[in-house]
Amino acid sequence: MPENKLKVESKEESRRGGLSVFSGLEKRMRLETYFEGGFPVKYLPKILFGMFLGLIYISNTHYAEKTTRAINKAQSDVEDLRADFTTLKADVMFASKQSEVARRVKALRLKESVKPPYKIIVEEGEY
Secondary structure: OOOOOOOOOOHHHHHHHHOOHHHHHHHHHOHHHHHOOOOOHHHHHHHHHHHHHHHHHHHHHHHHHHHHHHHHHHHHHHHHHHHHHHHHHHHHHHHOOHHHHHHHHHHHOOOOOOOOOOOOOOOOOOO
């Protein structure tokens, strides 16, 4: 089994680590000068207000995305239900045709009436 070896960083690798994006920004902005005399408390309310607004903005964005996803899901569900309704409506219309009803009741030994329907007239005092 091979032995573990200690990896020694070369000078070039250590230099590259010091030239990252954030370290470059820190050097250019000179953030140390703002905190030499301690934390500037007079800016604290403005910083907290900015953080609060950022938090509200983020939560509002999440809420809007969640609502958009729910709307899209509801629209797809409505389209599916509309297609189901159309199919069922066509099936009911086909099953309620006179020829289909006659074909289905033949098994029950019912016959289609050959007499036309007539209107039943009820006199006013009769009922």
